[in-house]
Every structure is written in structure tokens, then in C-alpha cells.
Amino acid sequence: MADTARTPERRYGTRPTMKDVAARAGVGLKTVSRVVNGETGVTPDTERRVQEAITALGFRRNDSARILRKGRTASIGLVLEDLADPFYAPLCRAVEEVARAHGALLINGSSAEDPEREQELVLAFCARRVDGLVIVPASDDHRYLEPEIAAGIATVFVDRPAGRIDADVVLSDSFGGARDGVAHLIAHGHRRIGFIGDQPRIHTAKERLRGYRAAMAEAGLDVADAWVSLGPTEPERVRDAVVTMLDAPEPVTALFAGNNRVTVTAVKVLAQRTRKVALVGFDDFELADLLSPAVSVVAQDAVQLGRTAAEMLFRRLDGAAEAPRRVELPTRLIARGSGELRP
Known part of the structure; x- marks a missing residue:
């Protein structure tokens, strides 16, 4: 006979709840909540029992419900010039890593250096209720974003500044x-x-x-x-x-x-x-x-550009209310031979 104490108890069509974990571990719901959310106030032995119950039941925290209670969707949008451009690949990856560390999903798209395409993408992301936007702008007029920003969508521009609005921006020199x-x-x-x-x-x-x-x-x-x-x-x-x-x-x-x-x-x-x-x-x-x-x-450091912009975005989402910031990152001359040829 199988050892049911060590086999995850999964029932088709159902999902284990905190109540199930609490019953198996012999603790209260609040204790399970503290363990799941990494809070203090739980003894090591109790935490071990709760973690064993989580593993046995295959419990997963319902992040979507928790996030929606906060009025957030745990997603951000990234608009680049061209996803195929080697410069933007590490920038995109850096934004994605910061988003993941904050429990958010990254959605991205390419503007193809077309202002109309940029606006179409940005407003499509807003319609899908992203929490924030990181934009490499193609347009020189971003007043179309003012209603979205006023509605609470955090926005950071990267590589180039916004046009005709004041907004956070991260640039290279x-x-x-x-x-x-x-x-x-x-x-x-x-x-x-x-x-x-x-x-x-x-x-x-x-x-x-x-x-x-x-x-x-x-x-x-x-x-x-x-x-x-x-x-x-x-x-x-x-x-x-x-x-x-x-x-x-x-x-x-x-x-x-x-x-x-x-x-x-x-x-x-x-x-x-x-x-x-x-x-x-x-x-x-x-x-x-x-x-x-x-x-x-x-x-220029594309990774640092992306990371700085994403971190700035999540500071805004966490309530930072300072005036729009402009961050300019230094570049580095790498002499390899082609620039040292003499006339």
C-alpha cells in the first residue's frame, strides 16, 4: 500500500487551500498565512510542519487573488524599438528579471520606430490593465499618455526621454x-x-x-x-x-x-x-x-539601463511620490584597434 503521508494529495478539479494546509499541519490559518508570506512569529518546528503540509498537498499560493485585492494585475508592459535588435535583448531581459523579482509578468512589443505603432501598443497594454509601462519612445509627443498616468499607470522612459510630458527617464550619456x-x-x-x-x-x-x-x-x-x-x-x-x-x-x-x-x-x-x-x-x-x-x-550598459528603469518603475508602484527623475548612465570607450589606425 502506498504511503499516503508522503504522496501529494491532489483531487482533480480542486486546489488545496490554506485551510487544508492548516488542518494537515495542526495549526491555525493565521500561522499558515505567516509561513506562506514569509512573516515572523512562527517557531522553526511549526514552520517545518507547515512546509511539509504544503509539499504533501501541492499547495500553491493564490497570487492573482491577493494582487487583485490590492488593485494590481502584476503585469507591466515594455515597448521597444525592435525586439530583434541586439542592443534591446539584454535590456528586455533585465526588465523581465526585475519584474519577476517583484512577482510581475512582462508583456512586450516592438514599435518599429513608428509613433502610431507605439501609441497603439501602449494603449493596448493599458486596456489590459498593466500596472506600469517601460517605453523606448518612437514618438515625440506623449500627451496621449496623460489620462493613463493620471489613472495610476506608472510610466518610465528608457534610452530616450518622453516628448511634451514630464516623466521618469533613464538614459545613456x-x-x-x-x-x-x-x-x-x-x-x-x-x-x-x-x-x-x-x-x-x-x-x-x-x-x-x-x-x-x-x-x-x-x-x-x-x-x-x-x-x-x-x-x-x-x-x-x-x-x-x-x-x-x-x-x-x-x-x-x-x-x-x-x-x-x-x-x-x-x-x-x-x-x-x-x-x-x-x-x-x-x-x-x-x-x-x-x-x-x-x-x-x-x-553603453543595456542591462543597467533596463534594470534601472524597471527598479524606478516598481518604486513608483510602491508609492514613491517624488518629482520625475532623469538618470543618465556613463558610457565606456573600449579601444581595440580600429580606432587607433593612423591616417
């Missing part, structure tokens, strides 16, 4: 990182340096261009119009920009790439050239250190 990267090229003898970046309406693209111009100005160097190209980061557009700068009557001797997608395309073009051209890219990327020469980059 795009200006300082770009300035450092271009200054590194200047220190290695370059005077004609090209900048290829993302679309000019994007905050990070504007800040990195501003950092490029600042480094050039600090070195007393003029910037020719032909040395700057902003636009979509599709390979064809970037390839044309690189080729134009390299084949000009006075070609650039170095390139600063505004993000990892631009850098990867630039590497492919430069690999087909006999003349050595220096390169520094904003954002690290996989295998950058294994290329020849290895690619020098301005690295």
Missing part, C-alpha cells in the same frame, strides 16, 4: 560617449572624420551628433557638410553614405558610427577597401573583438 569616441580618433591624428547616424528626429542620434561636433570644435576642426550623414540605418543607405565619404575628392580618414547597425555595415564596406580607415562605433556588438582589426566602440 550619448553626448559624452560620442565626444569621447571622436576625441579618440582626433588623438590618433585624424582631422577629416565622418559621422554616420540614425534619423535626425531621434534623441540619441541628435545627442551623438552633438557630441561629434563638440569634439571637433574643441580640437579647432571645421566640419564639412559632406562629412555628416543622418537617416535610416538600413544597410543600403549606410553603405552609400560610407562610399560617398571615402570616394570624395578629400576623403575622410576616419568614421564615427552612430549605432551598432551603422557600425556593422561600415565594417563590411571597409573590409573591401585597400586603404585603411579608422572606425569607432557607438554600441558594442557581438564578435566586434574578433574582427581584424577589432572594432573600437563606445559601449
Whole structure:
């Protein structure tokens, strides 16, 4: 005969309750509640008996009911530019880990850098009663969110600030990182340096261009119009920009790439050239250190961006009532060889 004392007692169509646990352990409901919720005031022997009863019965705490009593759904929404972008994968994972630590489910989606798609996703998450939102914005006008924020949905922006509203935001130092990267090229003898970046309406693209111009100005160097190209980061557009700068009557001797997608395309073009051209890219990327020469980059910490934004969100959900905060994380120049080539 089976030892029923050691076999979980599961009945089809039913779920063990705290009352069942209390009866099996020979304690009161309040004692079971304290053990389940990790509260003090229970002796080690009693706690052991309750835990043994929980294991035997296969009891699971009903988190959904507990959360709904608090008026929360234990879910948050994350809107990114593109889930397939290598930069956003670790950021998403970091947000998910913080959410999990707070007992919340993460729901995410991609805006594809489309303001209308961003708004559609955000409002869809709100309709599903998420507790909060972490947004990498595509839009430059977030007034559509004001009713949702007023209704209690905590919102934190990451990588770029909100447009036309005051809200929490976590950024990387795009200006300082770009300035450092271009200054590194200047220190290695370059005077004609090209900048290829993302679309000019994007905050990070504007800040990195501003950092490029600042480094050039600090070195007393003029910037020719032909040395700057902003636009979509599709390979064809970037390839044309690189080729134009390299084949000009006075070609650039170095390139600063505004993000990892631009850098990867630039590497492919430069690999087909006999003349050595220096390169520094904003954002690290996989295998950058294994290329020849290895690619020098301005690295930002995507994990820390995601973690900081998520922790800020849960502080808001826990009742923090301070004014909107702006947190700017430092970047790091990693010199690997491609930025150290001399003209």
C-alpha cells in the first residue's frame, strides 16, 4: 500500500487551500498565512510542519487573488524599438528579471520606430490593465499618455526621454560617449572624420551628433557638410553614405558610427577597401573583438539601463511620490584597434 503521508494529495478539479494546509499541519490559518508570506512569529518546528503540509498537498499560493485585492494585475508592459535588435535583448531581459523579482509578468512589443505603432501598443497594454509601462519612445509627443498616468499607470522612459510630458527617464550619456569616441580618433591624428547616424528626429542620434561636433570644435576642426550623414540605418543607405565619404575628392580618414547597425555595415564596406580607415562605433556588438582589426566602440550598459528603469518603475508602484527623475548612465570607450589606425 502506498504511503499516503508522503504522496501529494491532489483531487482533480480542486486546489488545496490554506485551510487544508492548516488542518494537515495542526495549526491555525493565521500561522499558515505567516509561513506562506514569509512573516515572523512562527517557531522553526511549526514552520517545518507547515512546509511539509504544503509539499504533501501541492499547495500553491493564490497570487492573482491577493494582487487583485490590492488593485494590481502584476503585469507591466515594455515597448521597444525592435525586439530583434541586439542592443534591446539584454535590456528586455533585465526588465523581465526585475519584474519577476517583484512577482510581475512582462508583456512586450516592438514599435518599429513608428509613433502610431507605439501609441497603439501602449494603449493596448493599458486596456489590459498593466500596472506600469517601460517605453523606448518612437514618438515625440506623449500627451496621449496623460489620462493613463493620471489613472495610476506608472510610466518610465528608457534610452530616450518622453516628448511634451514630464516623466521618469533613464538614459545613456550619448553626448559624452560620442565626444569621447571622436576625441579618440582626433588623438590618433585624424582631422577629416565622418559621422554616420540614425534619423535626425531621434534623441540619441541628435545627442551623438552633438557630441561629434563638440569634439571637433574643441580640437579647432571645421566640419564639412559632406562629412555628416543622418537617416535610416538600413544597410543600403549606410553603405552609400560610407562610399560617398571615402570616394570624395578629400576623403575622410576616419568614421564615427552612430549605432551598432551603422557600425556593422561600415565594417563590411571597409573590409573591401585597400586603404585603411579608422572606425569607432557607438554600441558594442557581438564578435566586434574578433574582427581584424577589432572594432573600437563606445559601449553603453543595456542591462543597467533596463534594470534601472524597471527598479524606478516598481518604486513608483510602491508609492514613491517624488518629482520625475532623469538618470543618465556613463558610457565606456573600449579601444581595440580600429580606432587607433593612423591616417
